[in-house]
Amino acid sequence: MSLNAAEEETEQEIHLPADIDWQMLDKSKFFFLGAALFSGVSAVLYPVVVLKTRQQVAQSQYSSFKTAVSIVRNEGYRALYKGFGTSLMGTIPARALYMTALEVTKSSVGSMTVNFGVPEPTAAAIANAAAGMSSAMAAQLVWTPVDVISQRLMVQGGCNVKSSGASSCKYANGFDAFRKILKTDGPRGLYRGFGISILTYAPSNAVWWASYSVAQRLVWGGFGCHICKKTDENSENGSYTYKPDSKTVMAVQGVSAAMAGGVSALITMPLDTIKTRLQVLDGEENGSRGPTIRQTVRNLVKEGGWQACYRGLGPRWASMSMSATTMITTYEFLKRLSAKNQEALG
Secondary structure, three states, X not given: OEEEOOXXXXXXXXXXXXXXXXXXXXXXXXXXXXHHHHHHHHHHHHHHHHHHHHHHXXXXXXXXXXXXXXXXXXXXXXXXXXXXXXXXXXXXXXXXXXXXXXXXXXXXXXXXXXXXXOOHHHHHHHHHHHHHHHHHHHHHHHHHHHHHHHHHHHHOOOOOOHXXXXXXXXXOOHHHHHHHHHHHHOHHHHOOOHHXXXXXXXXXXXXXXXXXXXXXXXXXXXXXXXXXXXXXXXXXXXXXXXXXXXXXXXXXXXXXXXXXXXXXXXXXXXXXXXXXXXXXXXXXXXXXXXXOHHHHHHHHHHHHHHHHHHOOHHHHHHHHHHHHHHHHHHHHHHXXXXXXXXXXXX
């Protein structure tokens, strides 16, 4: 893949490693290694997710530090991994669906837009946005029930949670939570917040992948030339060609991913807060149907104004930025490991 970093003004060109599309992947290796790698990433980031969820459900506003100290002091360090087993079991099939939809959509939409004569940078942004949206929608079919169960376990026994209307039912484990939710609310209880999850994650993923594509070009165009190694020979017209090593490419990918993750977190934070409350809180005000979106928004505004919709922004910003950075570097590494023809890469 060749990327004009500074366009015609400086006549400098950066040669990046070749892109790896869906047809180039060994699917069995891709899914097996992907399950292992992303399970590790989930384990590292899980405490931040617990912290964000506790802040979103709490009736009063507490800092991230105070919330973390309160959890550890009152419930022990293991509380930071409440619901992790359930989350991990759901992560594997959800990630498989996500990666399949992502690569298939990106490959097909990218080829189609280029065939229509769309410039390559624009085609890449469109393909990434479409892939992000379709992959998020596919993954939510599995992830929403897992999210409902794991979040119920996350907030169980937490301080300042009961007063906000969080579920008072006690769950022994993920299977017990699944059984009790199904018995009380039926299948609809497991898909509580599914609609707003789609409204949250589909645009968020579309924004993230499109932003990532644009951010990567901006980073390379802005200062990529200065951190890449020059080749010894110049071309006849006086232009320079740069061939960044794998570490430099990963660094630029990580910075671009963090930028895109921060933007997505800020834009979708209110929807994520509402979604979390819908999935965690009991339906005491509205029978077994659970609270409506209007009731949830009204309660949030009553508790702390519109700023309450941004509770947990710090942990979510950190979580999405760190997750985006580790996810994209891990994902690109995974694709290179899973490529059928390793010798063709370079």
